[in-house]
Amino acid sequence: MATPHALLLLLLSIFISISTSSPSSDQDLLLTFKTSINGSLQSLSNWSPTTPTCNFTGISCSTSSPPSITSLDLQNLNLSGSISFSSLCQLHHLSQLNLAHNLFNQPIPLSISQCTSLTSLNFSNNLLWGTLPDQFTQLTFLTVLDLSHNQLEGQIPLVLGSLQSLQVLNLGSNLFSGSVHPSIFANLSHLIHLDLSKNPNLSSELPVELGKLSKIKRIFMQGCGFLAGIPESILVLHELEVLDLSRNNLTGRIPLGFGLGFPKLVSLDLSQNRMYGSFPAEVCYGKSLQELSLHANSFTGFVPDSIGKCSSLERIQIQDNEFNGQFPSGLWSLPEIRIVRAENNRFSGELPDFVKVPSLLEQIQIDNNSFTGRIPKGIGLINTLYRFSASFNGFHGDIPDNLCDSPVLSIIDLSHNSLSGSIPDLRKCKKLVSLYLADNSFTGSIPLSLAYLPVLTYIDLSSNNLSGEIPQELQNLKLALFNVSFNQLSGRVPFSLVSGLPASFLQGNPGLCGPGLPNQCGNTTSAKSSRGSRLIFAAIAISFAFGFMVLALGLFVVYRLSCKKSQTSNWRSIFFYSLGIREDELLMSLDEKNIIGRGIFGDVYKIKLPTGECIAVKKLLNSSKLPFRTAKTEIRKLAKTRQQNLAKLLGFCHSESVVLLIHEYLSNGSLGDSLCSLESPLDWRVRLQIALSAARGVAYLHKDHSPRLLHRNIKSNNILLDMDFEPKITGFALDHVIGESSFQSILASEFDSCCYIAPEQKCSKKATEQMDVYSFGVVLLELITGKEAEIPDPTGSIDIVTWVRRKINMTNAEHQILDPNISNSFQQEMLSVLELALCCISVFPDKRPTMFEVVQSLQSVYTGFQSPKFDSGESSISIEH
Numbered sequence: 112m113a114t115p116h117a118l119l120l121l122l123l124s125i126f127i128s129i130s131t132s133s134p135s136s137d138q139d140l141l142l143t144f145k146t147s148i149n150g151s152l153q154s155l156s157n158w159s160p161t162t163p164t165c166n167f168t169g170i171s172c173s174t175s176s177p178p179s180i181t182s183l184d185l186q187n188l189n190l191s192g193s194i195s196f197s198s199l200c201q202l203h204h205l206s207q208l209n210l211a212h213n214l215f216n217q218p219i220p221l222s223i224s225q226c227t228s229l230t231s232l233n234f235s236n237n238l239l240w241g242t243l244p245d246q247f248t249q250l251t252f253l254t255v256l257d258l259s260h261n262q263l264e265g266q267i268p269l270v271l272g273s274l275q276s277l278q279v280l281n282l283g284s285n286l287f288s289g290s291v292h293p294s295i296f297a298n299l300s301h302l303i304h305l306d307l308s309k310n311p312n313l314s315s316e317l318p319v320e321l322g323k324l325s326k327i328k329r330i331f332m333q334g335c336g337f338l339a340g341i342p343e344s345i346l347v348l349h350e351l352e353v354l355d356l357s358r359n360n361l362t363g364r365i366p367l368g369f370g371l372g373f374p375k376l377v378s379l380d381l382s383q384n385r386m387y388g389s390f391p392a393e394v395c396y397g398k399s400l401q402e403l404s405l406h407a408n409s410f411t412g413f414v415p416d417s418i419g420k421c422s423s424l425e426r427i428q429i430q431d432n433e434f435n436g437q438f439p440s441g442l443w444s445l446p447e448i449r450i451v452r453a454e455n456n457r458f459s460g461e462l463p464d465f466v467k468v469p470s471l472l473e474q475i476q477i478d479n480n481s482f483t484g485r486i487p488k489g490i491g492l493i494n495t496l497y498r499f500s501a502s503f504n505g506f507h508g509d510i511p512d513n514l515c516d517s518p519v520l521s522i523i524d525l526s527h528n529s530l531s532g533s534i535p536d537l538r539k540c541k542k543l544v545s546l547y548l549a550d551n552s553f554t555g556s557i558p559l560s561l562a563y564l565p566v567l568t569y570i571d572l573s574s575n576n577l578s579g580e581i582p583q584e585l586q587n588l589k590l591a592l593f594n595v596s597f598n599q600l601s602g603r604v605p606f607s608l609v610s611g612l613p614a615s616f617l618q619g620n621p622g623l624c625g626p627g628l629p630n631q632c633g634n635t636t637s638a639k640s641s642r643g644s645r646l647i648f649a650a651i652a653i654s655f656a657f658g659f660m661v662l663a664l665g666l667f668v669v670y671r672l673s674c675k676k677s678q679t680s681n682w683r684s685i686f687f688y689s690l691g692i693r694e695d696e697l698l699m700s701l702d703e704k705n706i707i708g709r710g711i712f713g714d715v716y717k718i719k720l721p722t723g724e725c726i727a728v729k730k731l732l733n734s735s736k737l738p739f740r741t742a743k744t745e746i747r748k749l750a751k752t753r754q755q756n757l758a759k760l761l762g763f764c765h766s767e768s769v770v771l772l773i774h775e776y777l778s779n780g781s782l783g784d785s786l787c788s789l790e791s792p793l794d795w796r797v798r799l800q801i802a803l804s805a806a807r808g809v810a811y812l813h814k815d816h817s818p819r820l821l822h823r824n825i826k827s828n829n830i831l832l833d834m835d836f837e838p839k840i841t842g843f844a845l846d847h848v849i850g851e852s853s854f855q856s857i858l859a860s861e862f863d864s865c866c867y868i869a870p871e872q873k874c875s876k877k878a879t880e881q882m883d884v885y886s887f888g889v890v891l892l893e894l895i896t897g898k899e900a901e902i903p904d905p906t907g908s909i910d911i912v913t914w915v916r917r918k919i920n921m922t923n924a925e926h927q928i929l930d931p932n933i934s935n936s937f938q939q940e941m942l943s944v945l946e947l948a949l950c951c952i953s954v955f956p957d958k959r960p961t962m963f964e965v966v967q968s969l970q971s972v973y974t975g976f977q978s979p980k981f982d983s984g985e986s987s988i989s990i991e992h
């Protein structure tokens with residue numbers, strides 16, 4: 112009887128001692144580990160004796176009993192110090208360790224070799240330096256090793272090759288040097304992902320043993336110093352999905368049969384090497400080696416069963432090499448192919464007709480080769496095509512009428528060919544940004560339809576044989592480049608089209624006349640034309656006078672009506688704050704003499720309250736007759752939008768015809784007024800602070816407010832300044848107050864003159880955050896240049912976006928853009944903000960940053976950190992021909 116009891120007790124006590132002592136010793140080990148870590152340790156504040164070990168930040172335990180620690184994940188915590196693993200490695204079940212994205216600045220600690228239970232080690236994105244120690248070999252269970260983005264140097268040690276379980280090996284973006292020992296890969300037969308990219312000091316042949324990596328899916332070896340040719344051994348890597356060997360010093364030919372064994376290859380990048388020879392026709396084409404040899408034996412009629420072997424290929428980038436010979440035409444008909452970049456080689460051949468197969472092609476770049484033949488009509492049928500550039504080739508014939516039928520086509524570059532005929536009507540490609548047709552033999556006139564492609568920004572038609580006049584309508588576009596030199600154009604140059612552009616863009620057209628050109632207009636026909644213009648003047652004057660009368664009459668009638676109405680119509684008001692003024696007193700004070708601003712949506716009145724304080728009242732026409740109940744719901748929502756950089760909504764009055772929005776009044780007027788004031792230009796630092804705070808206001812609407820709101824009418828006149836020049840944004844989300852249709856029609860009436868409106872807004876009715884970002888970019892330009900959004904010009908006006916783009920594109924002198932009133936010492940900051948502004952006004956909406964990113968970027972300029980870089984995708988276009 113007693114024995115089983117005693118046994119049970121014994122067992123129980125053993126169990127208790129295990130379950131209590133074991134975690135507490137794990138805890139001690141972790142706490143010891145913690146003492147070796149430095150940096151912001153708040154994140155590890157719960158690593159204390161009072162917390163159960165499995166609840167420590169970053170710790171995961173197994174579900175076994177007692178639980179054991181299996182994983183430690185401390186990524187992204189700004190940790191530093193000089194860590195020691197000797198305590199940590201005593202956790203015998205620890206298999207995953209992730210210390211990525213910290214600030215560890217030390218050699219790889221040798222003590223890590225004691226963590227023999229590790230299967231995954233991620234030490235990427237730290238400041239590790241020194242060489243990779245041989246002791247790594249003791250981590251024999253490692254399947255994942257990520258040491259990328261550090262500063263490790265020396266040779267890649269041969270002993271890495273003994274980590275035979277490795278599936279992921281990432282040593283990218285370090286400073287490894289010397290040659291890569293071929294046998295490293297001899298035993299890594301489980302490797303799936305290999306990344307040695309961006310180790311510029313590696314200088315090595317590609318190891319033949321790569322061919323042993325029979326499970327490999329992704330090889331990244333770009334941006335290193337790999338030399339010589341591609342070993343044939345890699346042709347058997349049947350699982351390969353991505354092969355990136357770009358930006359190395361590879362030379363030689365591509366091995367015969369390349370591509371046959373790659374049924375899963377999705378992306379191939381061999382760009383920027385010095386490879387030469389003909390690119391073998393069977394590359395990703397699908398003819399089998401067997402067929403090739405049969406060919407050699409003069410067999411014909413053989414249907415290769417391997418057609419479509421490379422059927423997964425989506426991207427091929429072989430540009431900037433020295434390839435020659437026929438371009439492998441089978442590439443064009445691969446079912447998944449999207450991107451073909453082969454520019455700057457010496458390929459010959461013709462383009463296929465593209466009619467038979469439905470194509471997913473997005474990008475075709477074959478510039479600077481020796482292609483011949485015609486531009487196939489089928490190109491226009493590829494409705495995913497975004498870029499078609501084929502400059503510097505030998506194409507002839509005319510451009511098919513349907514070339515521009517792809518709804519997403521943005522870049523057409525056919526310059527420097529032998530094309531002829533007239534330029535077709537390009538109506539459908541509403542997203543066309545760049546049209547380069549220079550140095551061909553086009554005849555006929557410049558198609559008027561170009562003026563109706565809203566985002567068209569770069570036009571180069573120089574060195575052709577175009578005739579006729581330059582369409583006046585092109586002035587609608589915000590062109591950064593307009594080169595028509597060396598044609599047979601004639602007539603008057605629409606001056607605002609070319610203002611700010613070099614005169615050389617017009618030269619070589621003896622028939623053109625206008626200011627700055629050798630020909631002044633209207634010499635021989637001066638009498639006739641001046642009579643003509645006088646007639647036109649008179650006509651304009653008369654119609655103006657007539658229009659004025661009608662307007663006056665109309666206004667009178669409206670006024671009478673509204674007087675009548677305002678007596679009868681029932682006003683209903685809601686004040687969110689006590690204003691100390693009654694509704695009727697407020698309505699009485701809406702007097703002409705109290706108007707302080709006139710906007711497209713309505714006038715703004717300044718009204719003094721009995722308390723001495725002032726309010727601003729914006730009078731909106733309720734043209735879509737929004738009923739009170741709806742208005743109340745919507746305006747209440749807006750009133751709940753509280754953020755220090757948004758002007759506070761104090762209340763509103765509603766009638767059938769008018770809605771009055773009551774805002775706080777700010778004493779320093781609007782940013783627009785301040786920028787115009789010549790006596791006291793704002794300091795740069797004040798401007799930067801205004802930009803930053805205003806950006807926060809908009810970012811709040813976009814991101815933090817629920818539901819998310821769009822401003823839809825950002826401009827400097829809608830950014831008000833208080834006594835301390837703290838900005839408050841007003842006029843937001845008026846579409847909610849007056850209804851979408853009224854909002855759109857009012858905005859549309861202002862279309863052509865409004866410089867703040869994103870170009871895509873002309874063809875898309877759906878408002879987006881990116882449109883707000885564009886408008887904010889225009890405000891930034893105003894702050895940088897000290898100019899208004901609409902810049903007066905000898906012949907009218909030009910909008911600031913066009914002005915800035917032309918300055919940048921043509922002269923590359925950003926400094927000329929900066930406001931001369933600001934001291935040179937701020938030049939760097941201003942240029943950083945200019946760079947941001949250029950991204951905000953990108954022609955491509957998805958290249959614009961979000962408002963949140965704008966805030967971050969301005970913040971970093973303000974605090975003196977390097978600003979994050981955005982790629983507007985535009986500067987790159989402007990330097991292309």
Ligand SMILES: *[C@@H]1O[C@H](CO)[C@@H](O)[C@H](O)[C@H]1NC(C)=O
Binds near residue numbers: 162163165
């Ligand atoms: C530890 O975590 C468990 C499960 O998440 C939770 O139930 C428990 O309350 C936590 N204990 C402490 C002290 O935080």
Ligand SMILES: *[C@@H]1O[C@H](CO)[C@@H](O)[C@H](O)[C@H]1NC(C)=O
Binds near residue numbers: 151154187188189
């Ligand atoms: C790390 O430091 C950066 C910059 O100082 C800071 O923005 C970030 O919030 C910090 N992260 C943590 C987790 O402390």
Ligand SMILES: *[C@@H]1O[C@H](CO)[C@@H](O)[C@H](O)[C@H]1NC(C)=O
Binds near residue numbers: 191
């Ligand atoms: C932690 O940081 C302090 C101050 O930066 C330094 O003096 C100390 O040596 C660091 N400790 C370790 C373990 O690196």
Ligand SMILES: *[C@@H]1O[C@H](CO)[C@@H](O)[C@H](O)[C@H]1NC(C)=O
Binds near residue numbers: 186209212233256281
């Ligand atoms: C390592 O951690 C970083 C940061 O979280 C992550 O991006 C990366 O994918 C991880 N590496 C591996 C191989 O999982």
Ligand SMILES: *[C@@H]1O[C@H](CO)[C@@H](O)[C@H](O)[C@H]1NC(C)=O
Binds near residue numbers: 272298
């Ligand atoms: C590969 O494995 C063989 C046999 O196990 C062994 O002799 C050789 O040293 C290993 N190679 C490397 C580089 O570890």
Ligand SMILES: *[C@@H]1O[C@H](CO)[C@@H](O)[C@H](O)[C@H]1NC(C)=O
Binds near residue numbers: 264265286288312
């Ligand atoms: C990398 O190569 C450059 C130029 O050859 C040399 O100046 C630099 O010291 C090398 N860096 C390392 C870490 O070897």
Ligand SMILES: *[C@@H]1O[C@H](CO)[C@@H](O)[C@H](O)[C@H]1NC(C)=O
Binds near residue numbers: 314336359
């Ligand atoms: C690689 O090519 C670059 C540019 O052609 C050259 O400067 C460099 O010396 C080459 N490196 C090697 C290792 O050949």
Ligand SMILES: *[C@@H]1O[C@H](CO)[C@@H](O)[C@H](O)[C@H]1NC(C)=O
Binds near residue numbers: 433455479503
């Ligand atoms: C065309 O390619 C060759 C190299 O193949 C290069 O030297 C030349 O500069 C390129 N021409 C243009 C206009 O890009």
Ligand SMILES: *[C@@H]1O[C@H](CO)[C@@H](O)[C@H](O)[C@H]1NC(C)=O
Binds near residue numbers: 552575
């Ligand atoms: C341009 O057209 C004119 C007349 O149409 C013709 O005489 C001339 O040869 C053409 N020039 C070129 C370069 O094609």
Ligand SMILES: *[C@@H]1O[C@H](CO)[C@@H](O)[C@H](O)[C@H]1NC(C)=O
Binds near residue numbers: 631634635
């Ligand atoms: C007008 O043209 C004639 C020749 O056609 C020339 O003699 C005269 O000087 C020109 N007048 C002006 C004002 O340019």
